[in-house]
Amino acid sequence: MSLYHQFEALEATSLGDAIKNSLWLFPAIEAVHLLALAMLGGAVLMLDLRLLGLGLTGQPASTLERETRPWLIGALAVMVITGSLLGVSEALKLYDKRAFWVKMIALACALVFTFAIKGPLARRDPGAVGKAAALVSLALWLTVAIAGRWIGFS
Amino acid sequence: MSAGPPLNLDGAMEWLAAQPGSIALHESLYAYTWIETAHVLGITLFVGTIAMVDLRLLGVAFPRAPVSAMNARILPWTVAGFVLMIVTGALLFYAIPVRSFHSLWFRAKILLMAVAAVNIFVFHARVERDRDRWDSGVTPPGARISAAISLVAWAGVIVTGRMIAYNWFDCDKPQSAFVHLLTGCLAGLAEP
Numbered sequence: 001m002s003l004y005h006q007f008e009a010l011e012a013t014s015l016g017d018a019i020k021n022s023l024w025l026f027p028a029i030e031a032v033h034l035l036a037l038a039m040l041g042g043a044v045l046m047l048d049l050r051l052l053g054l055g056l057t058g059q060p061a062s063t064l065e066r067e068t069r070p071w072l073i074g075a076l077a078v079m080v081i082t083g084s085l086l087g088v089s090e091a092l093k094l095y096d097k098r099a100f101w102v103k104m105i106a107l108a109c110a111l112v113f114t115f116a117i118k119g120p121l122a123r124r125d126p127g128a129v130g131k132a133a134a135l136v137s138l139a140l141w142l143t144v145a146i147a148g149r150w151i152g153f154s
Numbered sequence: 155m156s157a158g159p160p161l162n163l164d165g166a167m168e169w170l171a172a173q174p175g176s177i178a179l180h181e182s183l184y185a186y187t188w189i190e191t192a193h194v195l196g197i198t199l200f201v202g203t204i205a206m207v208d209l210r211l212l213g214v215a216f217p218r219a220p221v222s223a224m225n226a227r228i229l230p231w232t233v234a235g236f237v238l239m240i241v242t243g244a245l246l247f248y249a250i251p252v253r254s255f256h257s258l259w260f261r262a263k264i265l266l267m268a269v270a271a272v273n274i275f276v277f278h279a280r281v282e283r284d285r286d287r288w289d290s291g292v293t294p295p296g297a298r299i300s301a302a303i304s305l306v307a308w309a310g311v312i313v314t315g316r317m318i319a320y321n322w323f324d325c326d327k328p329q330s331a332f333v334h335l336l337t338g339c340l341a342g343l344a345e346p
Binding site: 023027030031034035037038039040041042044046049054055057058059063064067071142145146149153 | 194197198203215228320
């Protein structure tokens with residue numbers, strides 16, 4: 001089964017169908033997706049600003065990494081769930097959108113970078129390397145957000 | 155053609171929509187899209203950082219950071235997000251003035267922003283007066299109430315803002331008298 005057919009099958013599920021055929025489900029899920037985006041942005045910024053020597057400089061980066069983690073993970077969970085629901089309802093449209101694939105690749109990079117590189121680094125209160133990590137993190141998440149918004153434009 | 159905008163709001167919106175800049179934005183291929191993207195990024199910066207300050211005030215995040223440090227070190231970023239949000243939001247309104255002006259969602263959004271603004275004023279003018287006593291510790295109920303109002307109001311601004319894109323309550327659709335009252339659609343149609 002090709003990827004295209006898998007996307008086709010996703011959209012044909014009763015879940016995809018229900019969201020597609022509802023007047024308000026898609027907008028409502030979209031609104032929750034945006035609320036979680038704000039929370040994700042806040043959690044990412046609190047740590048990245050600190051790594052850049054801005055924001056809460058009175059707190060160690062390691063403390064902020066620990067204290068933002070639950071909000072980051074919570075926001076990500078809501079974003080992935082709502083994003084998947086939105087995606088299932090218009091899977092075929094997404095398959096043909098470059099912005100969608102750019103977003104997915106950037107998202108994969110951002111997740112790996114955040115949890116495998118930036119997090120462990122921040123827990124050791126880095127100096128200049130932390131600044132570089134914050135810049136990479138901001139660039140990756142910005143790409144995810146911008147590409148995400150562009151999925152809606154055709 | 156008159157030199158300035160008419161003195162009634164509906165006329166002013168029509169006048170705005172007829173401006174070359176408004177038409178150019180409305181018909182642009184990419185400018186509108188990029189402004190909308192910047193608007194979303196502005197909201198993320200603005201609401202994201204204000205939410206972190208609110209979570210601190212609620213006592214559920216950053217317990218080691220004094221509230222004064224949140225104000226001094228985080229709120230400037232909130233203000234930057236607000237400026238980006240307002241500038242891009244004004245441009246988006248300028249691109250589509252008549253429909254936005256009559257949008258039920260846009261009106262609800264402005265109302266929620268007014269609630270949030272009053273809340274900010276009350277917080278800084280009254281709630282924070284005795285901040286020295288709780289700056290590094292447990293916040294008093296007043297500060298928590300302010301934070302909760304802020305979170306709910308700004309979440310409402312995001313939700314109603316997103317809904318502006320949907321045409322359920324647009325003037326060109328049949329609506330109940332109540333919706334007409336809220337959107338001012340009939341008043342608009344009565345214009346010559």
